[in-house]
Amino acid sequence: MPSTTTVIVGAGHCGLAMSHCLASRSIDHVVLEREQVANSWRTQRWDSLRLLTPNWMTRLPGYGYRGGDPHGYLTARQVTALLEDYAETSAAPVLAGTTVTSVRAAGGGFLVRTDQGIWRAPTVVLACGAATVPAVPALARLAPAGITSVTPAGYRNPGELPPGGVLVVGASASGIQLADELCRSGRPVTLAVGEHVRMPRTYRGRDILWWLDASGLLDQRYDGVDDLVRARNVPSMQLVGSPGRTVDLNALSSAGVRLAGRLAGIADGVAQFSGSLPNVCALADLKLGRLLNTIDAWAGAAGERFAPTAVRSTPLGLDLRSGEISTIVWATGYRPDLSWLDVPVLDSRGRVVHDGGVTACPGLYLIGMPFLRRRKSSLIDGAADDAAELATHLAGHLDALGSCRERSAS
């Protein structure tokens, strides 16, 4: 049975960042990947997707964006190429085509079962992605027969959908990007809007992410926020990777997208929307105002303010059997898939309980989850600091294991 010091599960940017940090400490490890490096960027992104983070923010341990367009936004294909190059230049020991089917504690370490054999290791890092499976609400089952349901992970382009109108459920980054694309392609689009994070693309002449980065807001630590559960569940920012273009609800409704409240149910083929859209939008406007105030306080000068979200009359019901809607896009978020983890660290919803990526099972670590250790943890740019700190913890655990073994041998 092969053994190593650390098994990393997953060769996305987090697994590769972790590999780099372990290598720089000379910690022997392998990265087990069920498909190929950057699998999620190859297989789960729509054709037109661009990162919503500017290229200069694509920073990884010992590596970074080196092209000539620091203020542009990478396509999914470019992200794939970048991660392939990162894996190659950092000589990451990736074993592609190796699916981990179970991890369980054994003999003070772990047995990692894969479809290619079993590994033994005293430490394991789960870097298998926070966005592995689309999180579709149970009410999706109530959509009438004849309606096509897709998720952002399966959607590729407007031409692949059946002709007709589209209901996009969810107005975070994926939802607003797809509503925008579908509307531009000439489809009638209704967007069901729940809680969302309104964000201008540029503020005072700079990308909003420059302000969030420079002011230190993205560096806010997990042990410094009042309500961590809430912070870990904040929806993604309403941003698209297109220079200077803000795609908020005002922009979408001006382009012809019909706004509706949160999808609350489907009864007898009729989609029912919450009537709280004006309140939800007022809250998002308020939070945006507070964010800009924080940035202004940091910068020592006041900047522009944006028009409130205009909510005109919104539908409370939409008959899904009338033929008006042919497709529902469930842009309702994603979740990890750790159903194969055979270690008692999961909560009732199947999520790993952890303290900044350190689980209660000594030697088992997690990376890549929202607000794992910092506000930026779910971004590519967040992996470097998180991986460095987890590598420090993991090295400390190995040292402790080593001295235990020395004591029991003497």
Ligand SMILES: Cc1cc2nc3c(=O)[nH]c(=O)nc-3n(C[C@H](O)[C@H](O)[C@H](O)COP(=O)(O)OP(=O)(O)OC[C@H]3O[C@@H](n4cnc5c(N)ncnc54)[C@H](O)[C@@H]3O)c2cc1C
């Ligand atoms: C639509 C979308 C857009 C995003 N846009 C941005 C953006 O603009 N900027 C930004 O910074 N971030 C963005 N993100 C967030 C984040 O960067 C990505 O989710 C990123 O892919 C997460 O990296 P990861 O390494 O944690 O996980 P992943 O990239 O998902 O990598 C996990 C890897 O683990 C492998 N794996 C899973 N299970 C197993 C198993 N059992 N055995 C072996 N291998 C396994 C998978 O095949 C995969 O390769 C976006 C996310 C999504 C979903």
